[in-house]
Amino acid sequence: MSSFSVTEPSKRSKWFAGTLVILYALITMIPLAWIMLTGFKSPADAISYPPKVVFEPTLEGYVNLFTQRTRQTQEYLDANPPENWRDEIVRQYDMVIVGPSKFGERFLNSVIIGFGSTFLSIFLGTLAAYAFSRFKIPLADDLLFFILSTRMMPPIAVAIPIFLMYRQLGLSDTHLGMILLYTAVNISLAVWLLKGFIDEIPREYEEAALIDGYTRFQAFYKVVLPQAATGIASTAIFCLIFAWNEYAFAVLLTSGTAQTAPPFIPTIIGVGGLDWPAVAAGATIFLIPVMIFTILLRKHLLRGITFGAVRK
Amino acid sequence: MAQIQIKNVRKEFGDFVAVKESSFTIEDGEFFMLLGPSGCGKTTTLRMIAGLELPTSGEIYLDGEEIGQRPPSERDIAFVFQMFALYPHMNVRKNLSYPLVSQGMPRAQVKAKVEEVAAILGITDILNRPVGGLSGGDRQRVALGRAIVRDPKAFMMDEPLGALDAEFREHMAEELRALHDRMNATTVYVTHDQLEAMQMGDKIVVMNNAVVEQFGTPQEIYDKPATMFVADFIGSPSMNFLNFDGVVSEGETSVALNGHPIAVPRQMQGSSGSLVFGVRPEHISLSDAGDYRGEVLATEYLGTTQIVTLDTPNGEVKARIDSTQVAKVGEKVGLNFEAPKVTLFDASNGLALLSELNQGVLSHG
Ligand SMILES: Nc1ncnc2c1ncn2[C@@H]1O[C@H](COP(=O)(O)OP(=O)(O)O)[C@@H](O)[C@H]1O
Ligand SMILES: [Mg+2]
Numbered sequence: 001m002s003s004f005s006v007t008e009p010s011k012r013s014k015w016f017a018g019t020l021v022i023l024y025a026l027i028t029m030i031p032l033a034w035i036m037l038t039g040f041k042s043p044a045d046a047i048s049y050p051p052k053v054v055f056e057p058t059l060e061g062y063v064n065l066f067t068q069r070t071r072q073t074q075e076y077l078d079a080n081p082p083e084n085w086r087d088e089i090v091r092q093y094d095m096v097i098v099g100p101s102k103f104g105e106r107f108l109n110s111v112i113i114g115f116g117s118t119f120l121s122i123f124l125g126t127l128a129a130y131a132f133s134r135f136k137i138p139l140a141d142d143l144l145f146f147i148l149s150t151r152m153m154p155p156i157a158v159a160i161p162i163f164l165m166y167r168q169l170g171l172s173d174t175h176l177g178m179i180l181l182y183t184a185v186n187i188s189l190a191v192w193l194l195k196g197f198i199d200e201i202p203r204e205y206e207e208a209a210l211i212d213g214y215t216r217f218q219a220f221y222k223v224v225l226p227q228a229a230t231g232i233a234s235t236a237i238f239c240l241i242f243a244w245n246e247y248a249f250a251v252l253l254t255s256g257t258a259q260t261a262p263p264f265i266p267t268i269i270g271v272g273g274l275d276w277p278a279v280a281a282g283a284t285i286f287l288i289p290v291m292i293f294t295i296l297l298r299k300h301l302l303r304g305i306t307f308g309a310v311r312k
Numbered sequence: 313m314a315q316i317q318i319k320n321v322r323k324e325f326g327d328f329v330a331v332k333e334s335s336f337t338i339e340d341g342e343f344f345m346l347l348g349p350s351g352c353g354k355t356t357t358l359r360m361i362a363g364l365e366l367p368t369s370g371e372i373y374l375d376g377e378e379i380g381q382r383p384p385s386e387r388d389i390a391f392v393f394q395m396f397a398l399y400p401h402m403n404v405r406k407n408l409s410y411p412l413v414s415q416g417m418p419r420a421q422v423k424a425k426v427e428e429v430a431a432i433l434g435i436t437d438i439l440n441r442p443v444g445g446l447s448g449g450d451r452q453r454v455a456l457g458r459a460i461v462r463d464p465k466a467f468m469m470d471e472p473l474g475a476l477d478a479e480f481r482e483h484m485a486e487e488l489r490a491l492h493d494r495m496n497a498t499t500v501y502v503t504h505d506q507l508e509a510m511q512m513g514d515k516i517v518v519m520n521n522a523v524v525e526q527f528g529t530p531q532e533i534y535d536k537p538a539t540m541f542v543a544d545f546i547g548s549p550s551m552n553f554l555n556f557d558g559v560v561s562e563g564e565t566s567v568a569l570n571g572h573p574i575a576v577p578r579q580m581q582g583s584s585g586s587l588v589f590g591v592r593p594e595h596i597s598l599s600d601a602g603d604y605r606g607e608v609l610a611t612e613y614l615g616t617t618q619i620v621t622l623d624t625p626n627g628e629v630k631a632r633i634d635s636t637q638v639a640k641v642g643e644k645v646g647l648n649f650e651a652p653k654v655t656l657f658d659a660s661n662g663l664a665l666l667s668e669l670n671q672g673v674l675s676h677g
Binding site: 202204205207208209210211212213214215218223226227 | 395400
């Protein structure tokens with residue numbers, strides 16, 4: 001019995017839990033790894049059957065992702081020898097690079113719209129959540145339910161009315177339009193999540209600040225916000241992930257200036273159909289910002305979990 | 313340095329009345345206790361004085377100036393919260409500096425002031441520690457430090473010892489009282505512990521069910537309770553209530569308990585019907601003689617004294633007697649009441665009847 005302890009799990013159960021976690025991680029990571037690998041395959045390797053796990057890596061996908069190319073006559077190709085490794089890659093198909101592709105712009109659009117709407121959702125959501133948490137608001141419960149109900153309808157059901165409305169308002173295919181739309185969708189989540197976090201912060205902290213001679217807004221800014229950092233960070237991650245990955249609205253409402261990466265990436269056409277390595281390369285690059293954002297805020301997330309366990 | 317006057321203050325939360333029209337005065341430099349059972353409206357009263365809650369009606373005067381509807385920042389009153397409410401994201405020094413920074417005090421001066429207060433409270437060595445890992449006592453000291461650092465006009469303390477271990481509480485109570493005596497700042501202290509209130513307070517307000525029951529010095533409140541609630545709430549064991557039906561007329565000096573005449577202070581108010589004879593356990597002595605008799609049900613040894621529980625014709629009675637005196641369970645003994653210390657109550661409304669004993673207290677309470 002000496003090896004048994006209530007607080008320390010046994011060696012076997014630790015081993016079992018560890019195996020389970022690793023197995024789960026592998027299963028969820030295989031598709032990601034497959035996409036990353038595909039980004040370095042040649043078009044032929046990408047669609048070969050059976051799928052190739054071992055292949056000769058090439059940057060062709062990435063070159064195709066970032067460039068526009070055109071086929072040229074043999075005379076032209078002979079007269080203009082390739083200037084760099086990128087040219088050499090496209091020469092295999094008798095092509096030359098004529099300029100950058102739209103991917104950079106689309107990616108930038110995603111960044112502007114994703115982070116812009118996340119910031120706006122968090123800004124408005126925090127203020128609203130604080131008000132709902134601390135003040136007596138007439139019909140507070142009904143208002144909260146109304147806010148939540150905006151999330152209940154599937155995007156596809158409201159897409160047409162929004163499309164028509166946006167056309168009238170001149171918001172179609174604009175950054176502002178997409179930021180407002182994603183904020184409208186995210187705000188319900190932000191208000192509800194943040195209200196929960198702010199409810200957890202004892203009022204006494206703010207009251208102490210009021211007593212110490214600060215105004216209500218200063219108390220909110222200097223005492224409540226730092227306490228809510230954990231909640232704000234996790235809410236921001238949720239909002240960003242939604243706005244970043246959103247596809248349905250983006251397909252319908254953007255086509256040029258404000259088009260985000262998700263509707264753009266799968267339309268990358270190569271020789272004789274979709275250019276899978278380029279699509280995979282785009283998807284890989286597209287993953288990076290959310291990953292960095294999550295890693296940066298990870299400290300807050302972990303702290304949030306442990307804090308909750310220790311407090312009170 | 314301030315006198316605080318509460319005049320007909322009332323607080324409603326929606327339909328619920330947390331404090332009914334209450335009036336009392338806290339004199340400059342007093343250590344003032346707000347005492348009452350949980351939920352009676354003590355915290356609400358304290359928060360109204362500090363400005364964290366605005367009265368529904370009535371006035372609050374700070375040094376003669378009406379401040380009832382002003383925000384806390386314009387009152388210069390410090391508040392020590394029940395759970396201390398130290399800013400968790402700041403270390404001890406920042407917590408103490410915070411009230412000074414809001415006043416725009418220069419840095420060097422803030423530093424000097426914080427160190428002075430830390431020295432008074434004996435927390436100099438923990439100034440750079442985060443507040444998270446502090447012991448209860450140190451948290452308490454930091455909370456006090458944050459209150460005293462800016463020399464406010466008055467201190468509000470909401471059960472400041474409630475979160476501490478029992479053994480540490482007494483020590484901290486002494487520290488608090490010593491601190492008060494040193495600074496002589498007006499202090500309002502909320503507690504539900506009658507012993508704490510009696511030990512520490514210059515004056516006590518006893519509240520019950522949103523109403524001020526009595527207001528006076530600990531001695532007045534103990535010896536001359538204005539209501540049965542106060543008589544019962546203060547003292548341990550609490551006052552004995554012997555119910556009887558009878559008539560008391562003005563000038564009367566005795567009442568009949570179970571047919572035996574018992575002396576009471578000269579009554580100044582007539583009453584009749586269902587009455588209560590109130591006497592503290594230490595104002596009862598037991599002897600073989602005595603017409604009014606009861607049977608010993610139990611004894612409880614307390615060192616120098618013992619508590620004897622007796623069954624009398626008017627109900628169960630507890631007497632505090634010398635522990636050298638022998639009281640055997642089952643024995644029938646005579647009870648003698650110390651007449652000048654007895655209070656009669658009207659059972660229908662719980663109010664004390666006016667007598668020579670309590671006239672001074674009741675007419676101004
Ligand atoms: N903000 C509030 N809203 C509604 N009811 C409240 C509020 N604050 C206090 N109360 C009620 O007022 C009564 C008195 O509370 P309180 O002053 O905290 O009592 P005490 O400090 O004497 O225990 C309690 O019944 C409490 O539930
Ligand atoms: Mg209270």
